[in-house]
Each structure stands twice: as C-alpha cells, then as structure tokens.
Amino acid sequence: MRETSGGPFDLIMLIGNSLSMLPTHDDVRQALAAISRQLEPRGMAFVHAVNYHPLEIGQPKHKVARKELPDGEAVVVKNMIPTGRDGAVLVAFGYFVRRSARWTVWGSESTLLNLSERFLVDAASRAGLSVEGEYGDYDRSAFNMEISPDLLLLLRKP
Numbered sequence: 001m002r003e004t005s006g007g008p009f010d011l012i013m014l015i016g017n018s019l020s021m022l023p024t025h026d027d028v029r030q031a032l033a034a035i036s037r038q039l040e041p042r043g044m045a046f047v048h049a050v051n052y053h054p055l056e057i058g059q060p061k062h063k064v065a066r067k068e069l070p071d072g073e074a075v076v077v078k079n080m081i082p083t084g085r086d087g088a089v090l091v092a093f094g095y096f097v098r099r100s101a102r103w104t105v106w107g108s109e110s111t112l113l114n115l116s117e118r119f120l121v122d123a124a125s126r127a128g129l130s131v132e133g134e135y136g137d138y139d140r141s142a143f144n145m146e147i148s149p150d151l152l153l154l155l156r157k158p
Contacts, residue, residue: 001031007038015048019120020089020112028115032127039157045129047153051136052089052114053145056082072099082114089114117143117151129155 001014001022012035019028035045055061060081067074077094092109121131132155135141136148143151 001027001034003030004034004038008040008043009038010040010043011046012039012043013046015046017048017050017112019047020049020115021110022113025113025115025119025123028113028120029123029126032123032129036127036129036157039129041157043157044132045124045153045155045157047120047124047151047155049115049120049151049153050089050112051117051143051145051148051151052080052082053116054147055080055089056084056114057146069097069099072097074098088112115151117145120151120153124153124155129157132156 001018014031014035019031022028022031039045060079062080063078065076065078075096077096079090079092079094081090083090088111090109091112092107094107095105097104117134121134124131131153133140133153134143135150135152135154136143137150138152141148
C-alpha cells in the first residue's frame, strides 16, 4: 500500500480495516500519499477503519458468532484487547467447525494500529486529499467517536 502502481484510478477503496494492518503510523501516511498520487483529479478514495476509541475507554471486547451448517456448526470467537490510547489493538480470532461430531480448530492473531479520526483526517490532508464524507457506519450515520463502530472516510483528490 505504501508503493502503489498502475492507474490513475477514479476510485480506490481501502476496506476491511486494511490501513490498520500496516506496521506504523508513518506507513499509513505513506500509503495515503501513494493513493493520492494514483488518483485521477477529482478521484475518490474510500477508507474504512475500526473505531477503537470505545474499546480503549472500556474493557477488552469479545464477540462470538455461531452458524448452523448443513452437516454441523461453525463458531467464530473474536477477541480485541487495547494496549494504550494511541497504541495497538491486539486481535485474535478462534475458528471452530464441527462436522460429524468432530471439531476442527484454528486461529489467527494480529496487532492492529489504532487509527483515530484526527490522525486519518490529518494524514489525508497532508496527502492532498479532502474529506467529502465522514460516517460512523455503513448506514451513513454521523461519526461519533464515543459510540460509532467504524470510521468511514470518503476522500477526494482536488
């Protein structure tokens, strides 16, 4: 993401909290600058980041999802643990699938950057992108740092 090629593009989408997977905040700044270079004039960039602020002021969060399968069931456990206000968030997934009374288990873990609204808006501005829209969820609700699950930014290159 820091060194893109191709384009120029009318639209670039960074979804799935992908910017948070970069190692440092400087890498995020470099990625936004690269995106700006790859956009056509008046081109748009859509950025999705998880809003970790509610997690930071609360406790670790754990989510469990279950789904019945035709021949068993699946369970996914997501654990999110804050490490500090501007620090990383530890995320671990546990996957459990039962078929024919036998469970298969695997998992993944990652350290994600906590990308605040203030940081992303500033980094986008420094990359030459202006904020055209800012939302707290895919329903286009207004972003509220205290309660919004996500931060969705619609950015435009002049």
